[in-house]
Amino acid sequence: MTSAPHHAAWLRAARQSLTVGEAPPTPPGPGQILVRNRAIAINPFDGIVQSLGSVVTPWLRYPAVLGSDLAGEVLAVGPGVSRFAPGDRVVGLALGVEKAANHAAEGAFQEHVILREACTARIPPGLAYEQAAVLPLAFATAACGLFLPRHLGLRRPSVASVEQAADQAVLVWGASTSVGSCAVQLVAAAGYAVIAICSARQFEHARRLGASACVDYHDPAARERIVDALGRRELAGVLCLAVGAAGACIDVAARCPGPRKVAMASTPVSLADAPLEGQFGWKLRRLARLALGFAGLALRARRGGVRTSAIWGSSVVQDPWGSRLFEDFLEPALASGRFRPAPQPLVVGSGLEAIPEAMATLRRGVSARKVVVALPGALPG
Ligand SMILES: NC(=O)c1ccc[n+]([C@@H]2O[C@H](COP(=O)([O-])OP(=O)(O)OC[C@H]3O[C@@H](n4cnc5c(N)ncnc54)[C@H](OP(=O)(O)O)[C@@H]3O)[C@@H](O)[C@H]2O)c1
Incomplete structure (x- = not known):
């Protein structure tokens, strides 16, 4: 399985509401991984890009897919990827709205996401996707x-x-x-x-x-x-x-x-x-x-x-040390229990349709909680 049509929560133009619709299949390129998304976490930045994209991310191409945080399982790996294999449970930092990527297929708010190998870590078997998803951008x-x-x-x-x-x-x-x-x-x-x-x-x-x-x-x-x-x-x-x-x-x-x-x-x-x-x-x-x-x-x-x-x-992953952070620190530290996913997820809904309400929940304020949306029904690969 390389990629299949799936759904994304699209930001079709600046300052629009998100709308769920079909997204084209995108095969993973060199150093990339295709992940079936199981849980998304919301960051303050997501709402800021939606409403103030012209100021904070003026480079952003529309339609765009927002979102930095996700956990799920690997569906396919691109050329040169050696650390991951299909079926691996992973957490990753999605770079879709980053200037260097600027690529809707790499935004977290969709069912199948392209991640970069350097921004991805395997998670231990007992760790729920909803718990792991709180981590990447933080x-x-x-x-x-x-x-x-x-x-x-x-x-x-x-x-x-x-x-x-x-x-x-x-x-x-x-x-x-x-x-x-x-x-x-x-x-x-x-x-x-x-x-x-x-x-x-x-x-x-x-x-x-x-x-x-x-x-x-x-x-x-x-x-x-x-x-x-x-x-x-x-x-x-x-x-x-x-x-x-x-x-x-x-x-x-x-x-x-x-x-x-x-x-x-x-x-x-x-x-x-x-x-x-x-x-x-x-x-x-x-x-x-x-x-x-x-x-x-x-x-x-x-x-x-x-x-x-x-x-x-x-930008930490552009640094030579930072580019190894997910592999050399996060993955082994999660496995040994030395680093724990925190804060606790606040799962506010399920499915891409729940994202706008999840973003509104975060805007109203949380205390030591991360707002998370579960994606149990993501399309089978
Ligand atoms: N520059 C970047 O790349 C980047 C990336 C990620 C986040 N950020 C920014 O970093 C900040 C934290 O993001 P987050 O997602 O981690 O936030 P968050 O979890 O949503 O923040 C909620 C927390 O803010 C605390 N808080 C509110 N006012 C405070 C104050 N005056 N002093 C100390 N704590 C205060 C509250 O603490 P109590 O419940 O204890 O009151 C609450 O637990 C945000 O401003 C976000 O925009 C920046």
Whole structure:
């Protein structure tokens, strides 16, 4: 079996609703894998591309298929693929809307998806597709911000257990987000202490994943509490994963001993509520606030002597080390239990028709959950 007609949730033009329709068969090319999709996870980016594609992904060709996260089983492999065989259960990062791919067949929101070998990992037999699907973009984004030299440049994580350095800690602001749930585990696997910032109801979640100290971001004295939690250790870096939190992250980095680096995955103001229609006024106001927000952060960082960087998570696989991350870290770490899929999936429906409601659920907000759609009825290969 190479490929067959199937269904996709199409974004037929910018700012349109998704519509489910037939998609052409696409055979996997060199280094590619064809996967029968069993579970899709939703990311904030999906809704932002749908409503603000002309701003955030101006290269996108329509009709497009959105979606970064999926788990399923391999149907066929392309030339040169040696790590996978038909029948393998895998999780993968779909690159359909990435500039370098820009290819509807590689978007996650469809029944049969083309994945790249470097962005795919086998999953252990006991791991449900719905659980595995929470990982790819969150894992890639966390690894990108934490370990690439242009961001925090931390020591790399190890699949073997590592001793925690007594003198260095990393701050993960947004530890209960999907990206944060991966970041806390990766930082611990790299041998640093983790100071986790989340709401108090998620302290236990962060501790289970490896955080050694937790601070509630609602606490007006949060910055002081972080400095106290750091104690005499050096702050090796700050990963900022919450909209509007970068100012506080910069302030903390400026106050603490260490390299004063903040890697930011989120924006100073939210872009998640852009309307599909009548956007002009919204764009004018929000994009102006966004530009002002970034300018304010740049000024604050300069004053505090802090180096900031903006993360594009999927770019991690263009790095020589990052291109082996799914193979050398994620796959063995999932198999050994050293890395766990987190947060828990919130399965809101089944079938491609459930995706718009799943995206709306994420827009309304989740706490330490990843919104997932199951695809049990995907067409047989
Ligand atoms: N640049 C990239 O490549 C890239 C890739 C993926 C994601 N992102 C961005 O990274 C961020 C996280 O994404 P996600 O999908 O992981 O988000 P998510 O899981 O949907 O985030 C929900 C969580 O946000 C937390 N939160 C809200 N405000 C917070 C604050 N001020 N401080 C700390 N935590 C706060 C909530 O924590 P509590 O429940 O504890 O209150 C909740 O658990 C988003 O801004 C997303 O757009 C960027």
